[in-house]
Amino acid sequence: MRCWHVPYSASVASHLFSVLNEVAYLDYSALKKTEALEPAKSTAKVEEKKSASCPSKQLRTLSVESELSVRRFEEWMLSRRYSGSTIGTYTEALRVFLRYFSEKDPERITNEDLITFNNHYILANKLSASYQNQVVNAVKLFFRTIQMRAMDVELIHRPKRAKLLPNVLSKEEVRLILSAQRNLKHRTMLSLIYSCGLRRGELLDLKLQDIDSKRGLVIIRMAKGKKDRVTPLSEKVLVMLREYFKAYKPKIWLFEGQHAGEKYDERSLASVLKQALEKCKITKPVTLHWLRHSYATHLLESGTDLRYIQELLGHSSSRTTEIYTHVSNKELQRIISPFDTL
Numbered sequence: 001m002r003c004w005h006v007p008y009s010a011s012v013a014s015h016l017f018s019v020l021n022e023v024a025y026l027d028y029s030a031l032k033k034t035e036a037l038e039p040a041k042s043t044a045k046v047e048e049k050k051s052a053s054c055p056s057k058q059l060r061t062l063s064v065e066s067e068l069s070v071r072r073f074e075e076w077m078l079s080r081r082y083s084g085s086t087i088g089t090y091t092e093a094l095r096v097f098l099r100y101f102s103e104k105d106p107e108r109i110t111n112e113d114l115i116t117f118n119n120h121y122i123l124a125n126k127l128s129a130s131y132q133n134q135v136v137n138a139v140k141l142f143f144r145t146i147q148m149r150a151m152d153v154e155l156i157h158r159p160k161r162a163k164l165l166p167n168v169l170s171k172e173e174v175r176l177i178l179s180a181q182r183n184l185k186h187r188t189m190l191s192l193i194y195s196c197g198l199r200r201g202e203l204l205d206l207k208l209q210d211i212d213s214k215r216g217l218v219i220i221r222m223a224k225g226k227k228d229r230v231t232p233l234s235e236k237v238l239v240m241l242r243e244y245f246k247a248y249k250p251k252i253w254l255f256e257g258q259h260a261g262e263k264y265d266e267r268s269l270a271s272v273l274k275q276a277l278e279k280c281k282i283t284k285p286v287t288l289h290w291l292r293h294s295y296a297t298h299l300l301e302s303g304t305d306l307r308y309i310q311e312l313l314g315h316s317s318s319r320t321t322e323i324y325t326h327v328s329n330k331e332l333q334r335i336i337s338p339f340d341t342l
Helices: 010-020 064-079 084-100 111-122 129-145 171-180 184-196 200-204 235-248 266-280 288-301 306-313 318-326
Strands: 024-027 045-048 217-223 227-232
Touching (some): 064 084, 064 129, 084 111, 111 129, 171 184, 171 288, 184 217, 184 235, 184 266, 184 288, 200 266, 227 306, 266 288, 288 306, 288 318
Antiparallel strands (some): 217 227
């Protein structure tokens, strides 16, 4: 299978989640649900992250009562149509939390226990601030929906969120990356991500009917936040898409894998970018999301109104889009350093 794999069980998944949290993302989307308390054997795909490994305290086995409560929580999120990634993240974060207090019935867990977990498990094991927020969100939602009692939000310790700037490539760097790929299919995928500001999953979820060539639009359906949106289709990319369609003749998905009707693999798409970076000798740790950030920043620098950029990217809040004003060099270039006037 060209990967490491283990038989699936709730205890194995919880242990993997706690040990690998800082170094890997566990994708549970392919797991098949069963009526049994322990799900059927399957494989959890592990995607490697760049951060270093971290120690982890051995957690006790989750009690049957707590496992049933987690299952009820999972079913509640399914009925509310939470995304698969959110359900996987919340249920496994909750399992780790409840395993830490396995000697306690969930009904007796309080705000103080969450503070204890933050200090003696998350901070002690040097787990990330984002993971701490995930646990807090999961526990809050669990107690409000399943335990029918709300935690005191004022007493919950949350880490201060780091204000990180998006990574942006210059137009010349983008041109080098896109032209480095000689393979028509690969070049078309990367070009479409940049020209429309797409997320990786949005590109791979595109179907043939989502390209409206007559109106010059790309329709992104059920994107992040379960929202549809449209974005202009570049004339140059449309020409490229027509050449690609004639050569590959996809059946269902716009970009398919080795077998007809099979969606293109996310890891393969990441490899496409990696190959392009090697060919054009760009050593920056570029990811596919950098192309989306670059699209937004280049639009802003060319004079596009921030409100339109918000719509094109599918941001719910204008505050999310405003971060690109901090990396745009259009106004910064007008500033003359006092050093130059000495």
